[in-house]
Amino acid sequence: MPFEVREEARLGLQDWWADRIDTWVMNQLSGNTAETNTKYSGNQAPIAPSSAAGNTRIIYADGGSTSEASLSAVQKFQLSFIDKAVVTAKTATPLIRPVRVQGGEFYVAFLHPWQVFDLRTDATAGRITWYDAQKARVQGGLTGEAESPIFSGALGLYNGVVLHESTRLPAAPTNANVRRALLCGAQGGAFAFGQGNQPAKMDWFEELFDSGDGSAAA
Numbered sequence: 001m002p003f004e005v006r007e008e009a010r011l012g013l014q015d016w017w018a019d020r021i022d023t024w025v026m027n028q029l030s031g032n033t034a035e036t037n038t039k040y041s042g043n044q045a046p047i048a049p050s051s052a053a054g055n056t057r058i059i060y061a062d063g064g065s066t067s068e069a070s071l072s073a074v075q076k077f078q079l080s081f082i083d084k085a086v087v088t089a090k091t092a093t094p095l096i097r098p099v100r101v102q103g104g105e106f107y108v109a110f111l112h113p114w115q116v117f118d119l120r121t122d123a124t125a126g127r128i129t130w131y132d133a134q135k136a137r138v139q140g141g142l143t144g145e146a147e148s149p150i151f152s153g154a155l156g157l158y159n160g161v162v163l164h165e166s167t168r169l170p171a172a173p174t175n176a177n178v179r180r181a182l183l184c185g186a187q188g189g190a191f192a193f194g195q196g197n198q199p200a201k202m203d204w205f206e207e208l209f210d211s212g213d214g215s216a217a218a
Contacts, residue, residue, distance in 0.1 A: 006206075010204050024041055024042035026166060028041060028046050029188065030170060031046050031047055031049040032170045032173060032180075033048045034170070042191075048173075049180075059084050061076065061081070061178075062075045077111070077181065079129055079158065080127065082159060082163075086107060086159055086161060096188075106162055107185055109182060109183050109184070111164070111165055112181065113167060130155075
């Protein structure tokens with residue numbers, strides 16, 4: 001089937017830039033200090049999250065560890081981590097300000113696909129799970145498959161936190177089997193571009209074989 005080579009190339013470049021920018025954002029927000037190539041962090045080296053006593057920005061899966069390197073495969077992501085992250089955000093100094101949308105206040109969480117899998121399949125007795133929370137919404141009057149995250153595949157909203165899945169979350173610097181889920185508030189990240197290099201000015205330019213000179217070869 002015929003296709004437009006230029007259009008395919010332009011769309012491929014568009015996808016490449018989108019993937020690269022996503023990688024920049026996740027490496028920066030997660031404090032991925034293992035990434036030393038600034039091509040993948042937006043020209044700025046990532047800064048590790050604070051682990052200062054009384055003002056830590058890290059919540060460990062085992063509840064008491066002080067090192068990601070000590071975490072193992074049995075310590076999986078669970079709903080209570082989101083609750084604890086919200087408390088941490090509200091009591092931090094300075095506090096992490098929520099995003100205000102239509103009169104409500106929300107945080108945004110980014111989870112790796114394996115963390116999403118753990119969340120959706122957690123059936124541990126004695127604690128509230130993601131499935132329990134979503135099932136209660138349905139039983140409380142939520143109707144239609146498209147509205148229920150159980151059926152639609154969406155992660156939904158929990159404790160004022162909008163849940164998003166991201167394949168770009170990098171491995172922890174000291175443990176390749178660990179991913180850092182992120183809780184972000186208002187202005188959790190920002191882009192800065194030099195004059196004349198704004199994203200809106202990313203453009204498609206075809207270089208001619210004569211390098212744009214335009215003169216005829218003798």
